Amino acid sequence: MIENIYILSIFTGVIIILVSLYFKKLANKASKATLEIIELNEKLKYDPYKFINEVFRHLKKIKIEDYSYEVVFGPKFERKKTTQKTGISKSFIGNDYSIYIEIVPKKFKWERRYIYLIILETLFLLLKIDILIKIKTVNETFSNIARLQTYIQHDIKNIAQFIQALSHNIQNVKTPEDEHIFIKYLKESSHAISLKANNIINMLEIKPEKGESMILLNEIKKYIDIRRALEDLAKFYNLRCKIKGNAFVYAEEGKVILIFDNLFKNIYDKSLQENIKCSIEIYEDNDSVIATILDTGSHIEDIQRIFEPFYTTKNAGLGIGLYQVKNLLVRMGGKIEAKNTEDGVRFNITMPKTISLNRIGDSPD
């Protein structure tokens, strides 16, 4: 009697081990297939069209005989089943897109049912994420292009209007006195014209941080008196600024001015809404020149994000200015940091004394 119980126990044990091994094999197969699908999606760079086309080749390995899909998100792509068999399906209909997927496994009962349900869920989720990424990328791209166009159009229209007025005025210069006033106004505008030209050119040259190298036209390098440049900008923007210290950098002037102009423009915009003062310290530190700009205005929300491209806290802002500043400084071998402090907002700008920007796409030395 006891012997029989032993045999029964051993038999039961063996059965349990075999069942466990079987389930382990199944689970392995399922997790391998799931991982393969995820990796394939990554390899295809989250392109929903390529993904849905290629993924079923992998699914054949786990005995999925047939499949169909219909995906609509602007473009529509679909595939009908080649057999009459019914499988398992999942669908979603949203405002911007809809997805329908059906897979037909060879065997679909008992424990296998759960494996195929997991595969279907994974497939559906990946496709949904790919479509959402695509929609978001397309929408953001169009929105950023529109914003960029608005900015460039604003400046270009002003330039066109300036030319209209200029040509009208030239024709009306008749006396030496007219000539004197005409030249006087042009001189008063020259700084602004040069800043605007610089801004437009740089706006057109905007590109990702790690984009392809771009050879720029050489601007003549010279020693730039940083204090004087900042005093000119403060005067231009009518800002109350205390400037301490001085230093020189040997660089293309337009680029250096553009960096500080962007920072001053932000302080000026803030000064239209709140009463602020600014103080600047300029000093040398070994081979670098450091400028610290502090404005007593309100703190910047999410300050760690302000150098991100197209990130802006302003209504209808473009979010390019500070990104350009950071890009230019990094390519010069310099850097910029921003901090909310008890006294206001502080920007620390570090630039090498000698700056080379001939190849603006080169990584910093």
Next chain:
Amino acid sequence: MPKAAVLKSTEETHIRNILLVEDDIALRKQIRLCLEKDFNVFEAKSTIEAIEIQKENDIDIVILDLGLPPFENTPEEGIRLLDYMLSNSATKVIILTGQKTEKAAVESIKKAAFDYIIKPVSMERLLFSIERALLYKKTEKKIEQQGLKKISLNIKMGEGLQSLRDEAEKNLILKVLKDTNFNVYKTAKILGIKRQGLYYFINKFGWRRNSND
């Protein structure tokens, strides 16, 4: 001789004041040069400066760029200033802007801007608009001297006549109150109503003297 100069000489009273609100200094200087032979030109590069100049001077015409800092790429700052200018004086406002969105144009017209000109435009076109604005202003003044007031109304159709009456009452009383510098006695006399009646309207519409300042 420019047309504007002809108009000025027919007035024979005083040189007209023009306020030029434009944040682009290069453009501002060139438009100023074009206008200053015939007009007394004031310049403002921001809303704050424009309001200060308008408070201190009797401005006849405002040439207004809608894209003003800190929001150069949207019309909202300019529309805000337009609203302020037209609620606080009888000045004529000519919009000269790069903002060609329908919304900006509709908003400006609703606020009763005199003209809406999209940049770039020939200076002759701008001078022509100034000339017309001055003519309108002069004619309006003449009409007012005859005891008639011109008010503008934005009315939604299909809502009966009550809203029209309310809007007309509101605009007319506010205009006269501003003209008399919120002198209740004078306003009541001009409108031909009792002072108690005027106080009723002042309370009804919640007006306060210099509430916009």
